[in-house]
Amino acid sequence: MGETLRTDTVVVGLGAMGSQALWHLARRGVPTVGVEQFVPGHDRGSSHGESRIIRTAYVEGAEYVPFVRAAWERWADLEQASGQELLLRTGALMAGAPDSGAVSGALTAASHHALEHEHLSPEQAQARFPHHRFAPGEEAVVEQEGGVLLPEAAIGAAVRLAGEAGARVLTEAPVTRIVPDPEQPTVWMGGTEIRARRVVVAAGSWTTRLLPQLPDLGIRVERRVLGWFPITGAPEPHTGGQVFARDEADGTLWFGFPSLDGRTVKIGVHSEAPGARFPGAQWGEPVDPDTGPRAPDTADGARLGLLAARLDGVATTPERMSACMYTMTPDEDFLIGHRAELPGLVLAGGFSGHGFKFASAVGAALADLAEHGRTDLPIDMFDPQRQ
Incomplete structure (x- = not known):
């Protein structure tokens, strides 16, 4: 019964x-x-995956900013009620070409909502963040209202x-x-x-x-892979740094975190343009949620390793990887x-x-x-x- x-x-x-x-x-x-x-x-x-980014000068659209601000307030409520630290305030770095989504989107959101931020020239960006290897001409936007959620x-x-x-x-x-x-x-x-x-x-x-x-x-369900890469140089730039999002010239938007364990840096790819260097497989591969995403493989590690090479003092072979699912709407x-x-x-x-x-x-x-x-x-x- x-x-x-x-x-x-x-x-x-x-x-x-x-x-x-x-x-x-x-x-x-x-x-x-x-x-x-x-x-x-x-x-x-x-x-899952130990960490998620929160940022306020929202690259995806200025219209999101009021909702992000509401989220900040309620995360603080949850921290207070639980007595746990659930949000690490690190600041956020967005970098790319001047017309990239990471830079232009962040500047548009910051301007529209009068968010405190800094717009750094290529020279200023490289001087401020020497552990990032910027391509010639890449600029950066820095804001304090960014961090890591657990x-x-x-x-x-x-x-x-x-x-x-x-x-x-x-x-x-x-x-x-x-x-x-x-x-x-x-x-x-x-x-x-x-x-x-x-x-x-x-x-x-x-x-x-x-x-x-x-x-x-x-609505479609897609596979994504995250990688944790060992720190090979001085740990301080990576343990005390900002969350970041970077737009590559080939259309890849990737992201990363300051090290939470003092040994590794976590990075992942949010999206790639069609025809990018590693098309298909990881970005856009459909997933049956009952089965789950297939386990990360050497091709995933190699793709993420190319991005890890844009960070100074970080290995290009991951110590470990994890797969997850994105549930996407058309817009x-x-x-x-x-x-x-x-x-x-x-x-x-x-x-x-x-x-x-x-x-x-x-x-x-x-x-x-x-x-x-x-x-x-x-x-x-x-x-x-x-x-």
Whole structure:
């Protein structure tokens, strides 16, 4: 015989966004059940790998800046509530040709929102950051409002606090079906049924599997690889540096972190232009989320090693690598809100490889939408009906 549970709100998926939504709902006193198919902080999705970047002069568009600022405030709330350090404030460096997205996008966002920043000439950039090997003519933008988020710790803290506030947390509980309904949507886990007033779906790469009613939004799941490269020179520039994003002349946008362990530097590729030096395989390769991305190989290491060579005092062979998934929308903007064909559900998905930094604000917005049907947070550009 199956079991029937009843609650006000169910949160499906306790990764970056769902864990935050669960905490915000629970701290407000909303009866909530959180359901996770693995264990919070797992490495099967898109929210692992020890570190994530947060930056404010947003390369992807000035319209994101108010939402980043809202996220900074709510990350501080989570740190205070948990008593844990979850965000390391390092500042951020964006570098590339003057017309590159990393430089021009950061300058546009900084100018539009009057963000404190520095615009460095090629000579100034190389003098300030000698551990970066800049190509001739490359400029840099530096801002103080940047840093490193600790994803596994943040997810664990939010889930723990949610449980302490009264949320029921079900782990290793795969959801098999979600039934939309304007009054009583239902979540099924095998023979167990959860009836609720609202369901928040934050299932990451599994979103379209669980919601086959969705029209073809062009959502795709892609493989990415991260590499940790040993420091071979003086560690100080790499242990005390900034998070960074760099635009290469061939269209590659890559990123990196100051060393968190004192031995290695983590880097990854966000995107490449078609026809770049290592097309296909790592960037754009489709992934079945149930199977997961294939393990990193020597070709991945070689590709990342070419980028590691742009850092002074860092080896070009990785000590280790990790694969993860990007869940992409066609415009690379997020999906946060309601869709007419999914009554009773609140959707969060398509975070396109740059969403983790917003998770604290996304969670608050999802809680608002589930509780009140609206939010004052700036999410209009993420309306799922735009697709």
